[in-house]
Amino acid sequence: MSNRQRGALDNTDLLIAKNLIGGKWIGGNRAPIAVDDPFTLDDFAEVPNLGEDEARQAVAAAAEAFPAWAAKTARERGAILRRWFELLVANRDDIARLITRENGKTFTEAQGEFDYGAGFMEFYADEATRALGETIPAPVPGRRLYAEREPIGVAAAITPWNFPLAMLTRKVGPALAAGCTMIAKPASATPLTALAFARLGEEAGVPAGVFNILTGSAREIGGVLTASPIVRKLSFTGSTEIGVQLYRESAATMKKLGLELGGNAPLLVFDDADLEVAVEAAMVAKFRNGGQSCIAANRIYVQDGIRDRFVEAFGARVSGMKAGDGFDPASDIGPLIDDAGKAKVAEHRDDALERGARLVAGGTEAAGRLFAPTLLADVPADAQLAHEETFGPLAGVIGFATVEEALRLANATEFGLAAYMCSEDPKTIARVSRGLESGMVGINTGLISTPHAPFGGVKMSGLGKEGSHHGLAEYLSIKYLCKAGL
Ligand code: NAP
Numbered sequence: 001m002s003n004r005q006r007g008a009l010d011n012t013d014l015l016i017a018k019n020l021i022g023g024k025w026i027g028g029n030r031a032p033i034a035v036d037d038p039f040t041l042d043d044f045a046e047v048p049n050l051g052e053d054e055a056r057q058a059v060a061a062a063a064e065a066f067p068a069w070a071a072k073t074a075r076e077r078g079a080i081l082r083r084w085f086e087l088l089v090a091n092r093d094d095i096a097r098l099i100t101r102e103n104g105k106t107f108t109e110a111q112g113e114f115d116y117g118a119g120f121m122e123f124y125a126d127e128a129t130r131a132l133g134e135t136i137p138a139p140v141p142g143r144r145l146y147a148e149r150e151p152i153g154v155a156a157a158i159t160p161w162n163f164p165l166a167m168l169t170r171k172v173g174p175a176l177a178a179g180c181t182m183i184a185k186p187a188s189a190t191p192l193t194a195l196a197f198a199r200l201g202e203e204a205g206v207p208a209g210v211f212n213i214l215t216g217s218a219r220e221i222g223g224v225l226t227a228s229p230i231v232r233k234l235s236f237t238g239s240t241e242i243g244v245q246l247y248r249e250s251a252a253t254m255k256k257l258g259l260e261l262g263g264n265a266p267l268l269v270f271d272d273a274d275l276e277v278a279v280e281a282a283m284v285a286k287f288r289n290g291g292q293s294c295i296a297a298n299r300i301y302v303q304d305g306i307r308d309r310f311v312e313a314f315g316a317r318v319s320g321m322k323a324g325d326g327f328d329p330a331s332d333i334g335p336l337i338d339d340a341g342k343a344k345v346a347e348h349r350d351d352a353l354e355r356g357a358r359l360v361a362g363g364t365e366a367a368g369r370l371f372a373p374t375l376l377a378d379v380p381a382d383a384q385l386a387h388e389e390t391f392g393p394l395a396g397v398i399g400f401a402t403v404e405e406a407l408r409l410a411n412a413t414e415f416g417l418a419a420y421m422c423s424e425d426p427k428t429i430a431r432v433s434r435g436l437e438s439g440m441v442g443i444n445t446g447l448i449s450t451p452h453a454p455f456g457g458v459k460m461s462g463l464g465k466e467g468s469h470h471g472l473a474e475y476l477s478i479k480y481l482c483k484a485g486l
Contacts (some may be wrong), residue, residue: 006327007037007044007101009094015198018388019048019215022061023208028054033188033215038104038335038369039325045102047191050216055183055224057210059210061228062154062181065209069149070179074128077177081125084204088118088197095196097394099164100326104334104369105289107327115291116449117166117314123451124173127472131178145479150257151179153232155475158218158223158246159194160238161187162292168194170188171235172201172211172259172464178324178475180233183214183225187238189337191215196309226250232474233258237294240415240460258474260294260455261461262389263417264408267446268432270403271305272420277444278306279313285420285446287373290333291393292341294461295418297446298399299386311360311377311397317389318361321373323393333393335369342369345392350362351384352376352396360391381409388416407435417457420446 007014017032018025028048035045069077088095092114099110136145157171168184175182175380186194198213214221225231226249235258236246243261266283269278285297292412302310324331336342339401346365353376354360362374379385381397386409398407410419419438423429433441439457443447449455454465464474 007097009097011091011094014091014094014098014199015045015192017046017048017198019050019054019195019213020053020198020202021212021214021416022064026054028216031120031159033191035102035189035192038337041368042422045192047215050214051220052224054214054216055221058214059154059182059224059228059230061212062183062208065207066181069176069207069210070182074131074177074178077179078128080205081121081173081177081180083129084201084206085118085121085125087200087204088114088121088371091196091200092118095165095193096250098193098196098285102192103164104326104337106331106334107329108327109289112116113166115378118170118452119451120166120169120173123467124177124472126363127174127469128177128257130469131472131476138186142484142486144486145485146483148481149476150479152178152188152475152477153236154230155180155182156231157182157184158188158222158225158234158236158238159184161189162289162294164190164193165197167237168197170455170471174471175235176206176210178472180437180475181210181332182212183231184211185218185221185225186215188214188215188218199425217278222246222247226255229253231255235464235474236260243462255476258464258466260466261417261457261460261462262415263294263296263461264298264387264389264413264415265295265418265420265438267420268406268410268422269299269300269302269310269478270306270406270421270423270425270428271303271308272425273306273426274444275306275309275313278310279317281420281422281442281444281446282314282388283317283446285391285442286395287333288446290323292337292391295440295448295450296391297395300395301400301405301409302397304399305403306400307397314359314395314397318375318395318429319374323366323370333373336371336392337369339369341391342371345371345390347392348383348385348388348390349374349376349394352379355380355383357383357396387413399445403432407432411435411437414460415457416459417461418442418448
């Protein structure tokens with residue numbers, strides 16, 4: 001490690017202990033929320049603990065700012081988003097340091113998240129000008145029919161801790177590009193990246209009230225946002241349990257909901273797969289972000305003919321991985337986000353071993369919240385890890401014999417976010433990718449996320465899309481105009 005004090009920022013203005021409402025940075029009256037470092041376990045920062053009153057103020061500020069923001073040309077809004085992107089890029093390493101500090105992921109992974117997350121601001125800076133309408137051939141003479149797009153109104157975002165920047169930018173980018181104003185509530189475990197992002201938005205020229213951010217009681221803030229008739233769209237990324245609750249709470253105000261919820265992604269490796277490609281896909285799909293990703297490969301199904309070779313090659317890679325301090329370049333993964341997260345990984349390991357699985361690599365808890373990257377083979381299909389999100393660095397290999405069996409096992413879940421498959425046979429690829437009940441399919445790759453493609457799930461994994469032009473459409477409503485007497 002260099003002589004730099006661990007995680008110290010170049011631009012100290014980016015470590016912020018206040019919230020932004022209506023263009024003013026405010027604190028709170030209640031005891032603040034402590035933010036801990038998942039590696040050292042020290043509380044190193046505090047953020048305000050706001051509640052209902054401030055949430056109402058934020059909604060009022062967003063409503064007041066809406067008409068002028070919506071009235072700007074798309075080019076003007078896009079230019080501000082582009083300045084925001086450029087300021088983010090100028091502070092790339094500081095933002096990545098904040099991510100590592102509050103989330104625990106390695107600095108290299110934090111830089112990767114930065115590039116992905118900032119990419120949404122760049123993409124939607126351009127996409128703002130492409131909220132195109134339609135002219136519809138009229139069924140009777142003398143009429144012109146049009147479908148115009150307009151911003152849906154005040155929008156709200158509630159985001160999780162696993163990608164503190166990217167989960168926010170993929171909502172803020174399209175919302176502001178569309179002409180909506182926004183209130184955001186980041187996860188209490190990782191609020192600092194979001195606050196730094198807000199500061200750079202202010203510097204970029206985002207007008208007061210257009211983007212508001214508050215930390216504090218999720219129940220109180222969430223309650224105000226869902227109950228408010230002013231908030232026309234709520235975009236939530238997090239657990240299915242809370243997503244279902246927010247959906248229910250939003251019914252009375254008929255809000256549009258974007259729900260990016262839990263996953264239980266299968267990775268299917270067929271006999272005709274390229275072994276190296278399949279192992280690389282498994283490494284990325286399983287261990288990115290230490291396994292704390294909603295699209296992490298949670299269940300790895302490998303066909304009988306390739307299984308022994310796959311387990312041997314995958315095991316060699318996993319044995320070579322190290323869990324440690326995210327700021328240590330020798331670490332491949334960082335700690336889990338909290339003690340409960342670590343306990344869940346241990347529980348899934350113990351359950352699989354009790355059911356007869358074989359330990360191939362890792363398997364041990366280490367100091368603090370660290371858990372060694374782990375591979376289990378001969379995992380039975382009814383093991384807990386095949387049915388619940390592990391959200392940690394534990395990979396389990398389960399066998400299968402036929403394509404039918406693979407699809408049946410893969411689809412035997414209430415979730416449907418991502419799925420992965422490895423095969424060199426175009427027919428197997430066509431059949432399996434169509435048969436998988438999931439919103440996204442990675443074929444011969446474990447890395448699928450990009451601002452340019454539609455991200456989102458089916459079944460209990462949620463509603464709506466983020467990224468691409470589909471992500472912009474989520475913040476637009478269609479107004480039909482019918483002109484007669486022409
Ligand atoms: P979570 O507990 O659902 O929390 C997510 C956000 O919701 C946090 O900001 C949290 O605030 C807030 N929240 C909690 N209770 C709330 C309530 N009653 N009303 C309003 N807001 C509330 O999920 P998590 O543990 O942070 O994140 C992990 C989950 O997110 C996993 O299931 C993962 O699969 C999913 N995820 C999905 C995607 C996707 O795109 N589909 C992406 C990333 C993660 P506090 O932090 O203050 O509690």
